[in-house]
Amino acid sequence: MLDRIHKAQRVMEAACESLGRQINIMEVCGTHTVAIFRNGIKSVLPERLKLLSGPGCPVCVTDQGYIDVVLQLAERDDCLIATYGDMIRVPGKGGSLETKQSRADVKVVLSSEDALQLAKDNPEKKVVFVAVGFETTTPATAVAVTEAVEQGVDNFLVLTAHKLVVPAMRALLSAKNDNIDAFLCPGHVSVITGYGAFAEIVDDFGRPCVVAGFEALQIIEGLAEICRQLSEGKAEVTSIYGAVVTEKGNVAAQEITAECFEPADGYWRGLGKIEKSTLRLKDKYSRFDALKRFNITETPGEEAKGCRCGEVLCGLIDPPQCSLFEKSCTPEQPVGACMVSSEGACAAWFKYGGIRKSGHRVSG
Amino acid sequence: METNRHDRILLAHGGGGKLTDDLIRHHILPKLKNDTLAELGDSAKLNLTSEKICFTTDSYVVKPLFFNGGDIGKLAVCGTINDLAVAGSRPVALALSLIIEEGLEFELLEKILTSISRAAAKNNVNIVTGDTKTVEAGAAEKIFINTAGVGVRLPGVDLGCERIAPGDKIIINGTIGDHGMAIISQREGIKFESQLQSDCAGIGELTCKLLECSRGIRFMRDPTRGGLAATLNEISRDSGLSIEICEGEIPINPTVQTAADMLGFDVLAIANEGKFVAIVSPESADDCLEICRNHPLGADAGVIGQVVETRDVPTVELMTRIGGRRIVQMPYGRELPRIC
Ligand code: SF4
Numbered sequence: 107m108l109d110r111i112h113k114a115q116r117v118m119e120a121a122c123e124s125l126g127r128q129i130n131i132m133e134v135c136g137t138h139t140v141a142i143f144r145n146g147i148k149s150v151l152p153e154r155l156k157l158l159s160g161p162g163c164p165v166c167v168t169d170q171g172y173i174d175v176v177l178q179l180a181e182r183d184d185c186l187i188a189t190y191g192d193m194i195r196v197p198g199k200g201g202s203l204e205t206k207q208s209r210a211d212v213k214v215v216l217s218s219e220d221a222l223q224l225a226k227d228n229p230e231k232k233v234v235f236v237a238v239g240f241e242t243t244t245p246a247t248a249v250a251v252t253e254a255v256e257q258g259v260d261n262f263l264v265l266t267a268h269k270l271v272v273p274a275m276r277a278l279l280s281a282k283n284d285n286i287d288a289f290l291c292p293g294h295v296s297v298i299t300g301y302g303a304f305a306e307i308v309d310d311f312g313r314p315c316v317v318a319g320f321e322a323l324q325i326i327e328g329l330a331e332i333c334r335q336l337s338e339g340k341a342e343v344t345s346i347y348g349a350v351v352t353e354k355g356n357v358a359a360q361e362i363t364a365e366c367f368e369p370a371d372g373y374w375r376g377l378g379k380i381e382k383s384t385l386r387l388k389d390k391y392s393r394f395d396a397l398k399r400f401n402i403t404e405t406p407g408e409e410a411k412g413c414r415c416g417e418v419l420c421g422l423i424d425p426p427q428c429s430l431f432e433k434s435c436t437p438e439q440p441v442g443a444c445m446v447s448s449e450g451a452c453a454a455w456f457k458y459g460g461i462r463k464s465g466h467r468v469s470g
Numbered sequence: 471m472e473t474n475r476h477d478r479i480l481l482a483h484g485g486g487g488k489l490t491d492d493l494i495r496h497h498i499l500p501k502l503k504n505d506t507l508a509e510l511g512d513s514a515k516l517n518l519t520s521e522k523i524c525f526t527t528d529s530y531v532v533k534p535l536f537f538n539g540g541d542i543g544k545l546a547v548c549g550t551i552n553d554l555a556v557a558g559s560r561p562v563a564l565a566l567s568l569i570i571e572e573g574l575e576f577e578l579l580e581k582i583l584t585s586i587s588r589a590a591a592k593n594n595v596n597i598v599t600g601d602t603k604t605v606e607a608g609a610a611e612k613i614f615i616n617t618a619g620v621g622v623r624l625p626g627v628d629l630g631c632e633r634i635a636p637g638d639k640i641i642i643n644g645t646i647g648d649h650g651m652a653i654i655s656q657r658e659g660i661k662f663e664s665q666l667q668s669d670c671a672g673i674g675e676l677t678c679k680l681l682e683c684s685r686g687i688r689f690m691r692d693p694t695r696g697g698l699a700a701t702l703n704e705i706s707r708d709s710g711l712s713i714e715i716c717e718g719e720i721p722i723n724p725t726v727q728t729a730a731d732m733l734g735f736d737v738l739a740i741a742n743e744g745k746f747v748a749i750v751s752p753e754s755a756d757d758c759l760e761i762c763r764n765h766p767l768g769a770d771a772g773v774i775g776q777v778v779e780t781r782d783v784p785t786v787e788l789m790t791r792i793g794g795r796r797i798v799q800m801p802y803g804r805e806l807p808r809i810c
Binding site for chain 1: 658659734736788789790791792793794795796797799802
């Protein structure tokens, strides 16, 4: 393995040399962010190759307005909130689901399937599934919705914040951060969407998009492939994730998603409103749509004071540049969403970050 | 027998009257029988071979009470034994306090007591004194256990962080993260939970053997809550020295790694209950390793890293498989409540 790493290192060095400037590569996915930190990948890269963490952690990019709707629903006696674990600690208006947990009905689930089961087990409650995530999780939500139809589970409601990766990449490049030279794209999303989904980024913006898995070697070889393209003045979509990623992706998963959902304009933390970037339930499934059932409109929310999650998610700053980082904002007491999720850039920097007072943090 | 009329613990079982007496004489004593305990005095009288002793206590609130590879009873015995062992002593006697929630089934209590008795026998310690309290339903969760323990310090053995020097080697006696992942995956109901087994065990016999055979051991600690990451950070902080460990050398059961990845945990920060970290002089590392590997609780032992001079602040660094480096932070501790 070390041979291949050294080879990749040489390619990266040569690219930095020939371009004669800093190369900025964004890893779009939170799973990549964590893998990069855990494997100490930054320590083996050339100094002039900078990795930026992108808007790829579902909890992080979920707009504050959505969080506030969840918290509002948690207050209702007739609702039971079913949510993935990471979500319950995101702070919003008047607390978080965790702080409300003692009073309200909040259950942590591992899958949409579990949420549907909760609905069946609690017929007297409206079970609201907090559906966040990218293309990887959406098909499972769609399956749960179709099962709810088949089994007549009318008290199963979906509060959807499912998001699409490519519109966010477009928004970043066109409005927020022009300094991104290329994208390292997530393998598991590409298994569903197909690597062809990234072609528009290459065509419209001329930025290389390389799909890689989450093993350290793949990440490094992915970065080297990007460097090779940049130094040759090329921009291509390439997958080094192996045969599991095809150009077209998992058509069955795309079909079930398309059966239930359609793209709509949506709000993102840090990126604001992005056209056709969020998935909402189609009209024929509107009875499962929590917003419609409760007649709520989601409005963009406000970030906590001083929190710079927005800039972190756009790759404009590294978390330590936020003045709250490690001071008033820690995984114990997160101020913003990027410190809550284990895949969030702030949490990853906190957990694995640079040389600091190691051993002096108070252990719980 | 009076208590036969009940199949659950009543609040009155802790009232100090006849029911308490029944509970102790008919349920607890028969399981934990030994001469000192049988006296039921206000204090146990111990005849120790030395005045130099180690003394420790710990409380156990693990959830669930029964898990793959152990239960709260075995944990309460082994955990305290291990604290004594890594301090350089031979564990000899334990005190056992049970805080029982009203309504606990006798059957469960018996199972836990059987397990306590087995663990004590296996590790050659006696339960010499104890106490039982009951609390109303809701005031505890089924049962909490406190154990305190006494160990006789091994002659000529003096362990301490101040003895650690750059160049010293770091040994662990086996795979890490097994206990924590067994518990958490059972709680989360993960599919392959049955393949995950806690490493819960008393390490006193092995540590005594090591200390008797080698004079090169500087310091030992059991990496329980906060796992290897917490223990190494404590050692680094207290010695003022830095530590480098090699990812490729750290023994990890692949299923534990998969489960941890799935749930987003760092195995380095996951609790162990049958492990010790030993900092040993470079000359003695090979001998120590061999002693470990010849013991059932050390079959997977390995030298995982070394102590180095501190450049800036004392730091624990991991050399990753790809030749990278990263800091191993002190875990912040909210990840796994009630792990022991
Ligand atoms: S460190 Fe905390 S406050 Fe600062 S950007 Fe990150 S999450 Fe927001």
